Amino acid sequence: MNVTELHVAVPGGELVGYVKGDGPPVLLLHGGPGLRSTYMEDLVDELTPGYRIALYQQRSLAPSTTVGPFTVETHVADVEAVLDELGWSRAYVVGHSWGGYLMLAAISQYGDRFVAGVGVDSIGVIGDGGIAEFERAIDARTPPNVRERADELDQRALAGEATEAESLESFRLVWPAYFADPDSAPPMPELQISLKGYSETLASMEDGRSALASALQDVKVPILLMYGIESPIPATASTDLAVYMPYTDAEAIADVGHYLWMEEPGVVRTALDRLVTSVSHPI
Numbered sequence: 001m002n003v004t005e006l007h008v009a010v011p012g013g014e015l016v017g018y019v020k021g022d023g024p025p026v027l028l029l030h031g032g033p034g035l036r037s038t039y040m041e042d043l044v045d046e047l048t049p050g051y052r053i054a055l056y057q058q059r060s061l062a063p064s065t066t067v068g069p070f071t072v073e074t075h076v077a078d079v080e081a082v083l084d085e086l087g088w089s090r091a092y093v094v095g096h097s098w099g100g101y102l103m104l105a106a107i108s109q110y111g112d113r114f115v116a117g118v119g120v121d122s123i124g125v126i127g128d129g130g131i132a133e134f135e136r137a138i139d140a141r142t143p144p145n146v147r148e149r150a151d152e153l154d155q156r157a158l159a160g161e162a163t164e165a166e167s168l169e170s171f172r173l174v175w176p177a178y179f180a181d182p183d184s185a186p187p188m189p190e191l192q193i194s195l196k197g198y199s200e201t202l203a204s205m206e207d208g209r210s211a212l213a214s215a216l217q218d219v220k221v222p223i224l225l226m227y228g229i230e231s232p233i234p235a236t237a238s239t240d241l242a243v244y245m246p247y248t249d250a251e252a253i254a255d256v257g258h259y260l261w262m263e264e265p266g267v268v269r270t271a272l273d274r275l276v277t278s279v280s281h282p283i
Contacts (some may be wrong), residue, residue, distance in 0.1 A: 001048060004058055008085040013065030017056025017082075021048030022122030024276060025088045027079070028055040033070070034197030036061055039189045040096065043261045046269050047094075056082055060197025066186065070200035072105050072208050079106040083113055096271065097233075097258065098122040100225070101129070101205065104241075107223070108215040116222040116279050118272055121258050122236030123211045126244060129205075141177035142262055150174050157195065167193050178258040180230035186262060216245050222233035223248040224275050228256040 006017040017037070026047060030037040037057045044053050057064040059078060068074070079102065083091060092115050095103030100122020107114050124130045153170035156162040162170075168191060171189055176182035223245065225238035229252050242250035252270065256263040 006054060006082075008056065008078075008082050009214075010059070010065065010081050011074075012059065015059060015065065015078060016063040017054060017083060019052060019054045019086070020044055021050070021052050023049065023051040025086070026051045026053050026272070027082065027086075027088070027091050027093045027097030028053055029079070029093065029102050030055070030058065031095075031099045032193070032198060033058065033075075033098045033102075033201035034060045034194035034199075035098075036190075036192040039191060042265075043094075043096075043268060046261055046265060047272065050269075051092075051272070054082065054086055054088075058197075060194035060201075061192055066194065066197075068196070068200065070197045071204040072102070072201065072212075073127070073200065074205070075102050076106045076109050080110055080113070083104040083110075090115050092116055092118075092272070092276065094118045094120060094268070095122060098123055098201070098205075100187070101125065104223075105208075105212055105219050107219055108212060111219055111221050112249070114221050116275050117224070117273060118268070119223065119225040119238065120260055120268055121227050121231050121233055122225060122238065123205075123233065124241060125205030125209055125216065126240040129209060130237035132223065132243040133234040133236075134232050137234075137261060138174050138177045139230065141182055146173050157199075162195065164169035164193060164195060167195055167198075177232060180228065180255050180257045180263060213244070216272060219245060219274045220247055222279055224271055225250045225259060226253055226271055227251070228258060228260055228263070229254050230256060231258045255268050 003020045008015040031256045059065050098121035150170050150173040175188040176185035179185040227238040238250040242248045
């Protein structure tokens, strides 16, 4: 399979990733924020062959630049820089979790660069984006003894005292809660996290969510928001936005949680195929 390295010059350094496969161009945006992009490699394999997939490490973790600012605006500018480097005047885009939010923010700014988009269990834009309900669901699904340690680590993170290792420990403790059946959740992939990239980007999301919601009312790019019925992110994160935005549909996927492609391989590929064939002016 054709794989090439991707290096994109941006303020503060460069973004590093790769391009794999052949076919219509698809930009893949990983979740987090501040998370290592490698957890999406199984999804890359699912989408190839048949599409040309670009996946890059968002700023905050090497080998991409670790220089900020870590704001939604900076991440959106990075998306445009990646498209320019690739030479993609128009492309499809698929974003998972925070990557779905970034997808929407990028489309709101550069709608003419995107043919259509798929949000995979995305963080919402209306209200608090489903964050409070998500946090309650994670707590409810996590055994009390495990939750106590995870809460302790979260408090250290909020106080700015947590290490990267402690943040990953916290993530590992609650990892099963992201799945439809926590008892049969797969092992957590080897990950890294940038605490600065995570916290500062989340703060930027909070500050700009209402403005993004207003901007999205004018978006005419077809968007499909897939969500797992058993995900800790509430369905309303997708369904409220689908009602609010024109050209946007929400699709419930039964018996899966947050990482749809891990629990039902092929489901994201099927949705992307359907969206590509439905657009009026495909690439």
